[in-house]
Amino acid sequence: AQTVTQSQPEMSVQEAETVTLSCTYDTSENNYYLFWYKQPPSRQMILVIRQEAYKQQNATENRFSVNFQKAAKSFSLKISDSQLGDTAMYFCAFMKPITTSGTYKYIFGTGTRLKVLA
Amino acid sequence: NAGVTQTPKFQVLKTGQSMTLQCAQDMNHEYMSWYRQDPGMGLRLIHYSVGAGITDQGEVPNGYNVSRSTTEDFPLRLLSAAPSQTSVYFCASSPDPWNTEAFFGQGTRLTVV
Numbered sequence: 001a002q003t004v005t006q007s008q009p010e011m012s013v014q015e016a017e018t019v020t021l022s023c024t025y026d027t028s029e030n031n032y033y034l035f036w037y038k039q040p041p042s043r044q045m046i047l048v049i050r051q052e053a054y055k056q057q058n059a060t061e062n063r064f065s066v067n068f069q070k071a072a073k074s075f076s077l078k079i080s081d082s083q084l085g086d087t088a089m090y091f092c093a094f095m096k097p098i099t100t101s102g103t104y105k106y107i108f109g110t111g112t113r114l115k116v117l118a
Numbered sequence: 119n120a121g122v123t124q125t126p127k128f129q130v131l132k133t134g135q136s137m138t139l140q141c142a143q144d145m146n147h148e149y150m151s152w153y154r155q156d157p158g159m160g161l162r163l164i165h166y167s168v169g170a171g172i173t174d175q176g177e178v179p180n181g182y183n184v185s186r187s188t189t190e191d192f193p194l195r196l197l198s199a200a201p202s203q204t205s206v207y208f209c210a211s212s213p214d215p216w217n218t219e220a221f222f223g224q225g226t227r228l229t230v231v
Binding site: 004044045098105106109110 | 149159206210220225
């Protein structure tokens, strides 16, 4: 079974500090995509960053970067210079193929609630 | 630029009632999907559609029906609501389901009493 595990239900970080959210996944696929989504109190799901499994280089988007370890099946998110607006639930997600239909679907982790403290 | 629009945002149903959650997107996306979000369980796929006239089941389809008569609309129908269907429901769309960002609606919080 394909699974995504986020072992930190809640985390907090001081404003301007750096925080790392962990994510591990389990798959037998060789080619896939990984994502981090942010869900603020508004409930809107917002894409933060994505990583293609065939790329060795870690993805970065401004203050957000990932540490992708394919062999270890690990995909952590680092937030640098944390801001109050980063307070949200963060979901790690894995995109897998649905072989019966030739399409794909997300598998989401259970989320990490991050609070940035002033 | 509306993106993905879900209605209603909140709904309370009595057990056994039926209702339709609406989802519309104005981006001409082929791929649309419905998820439910429950505490401690992340998002789980209910149904999805790869284009008008084509739908398929996800992980948790029981108790839900969908149809896709147009590219823009992908309604989710609860046939006979049960308390176990209390959840937050998200509709998402993307140009295709691989290699692109999924655009999510703002969710519908449904309570079945």
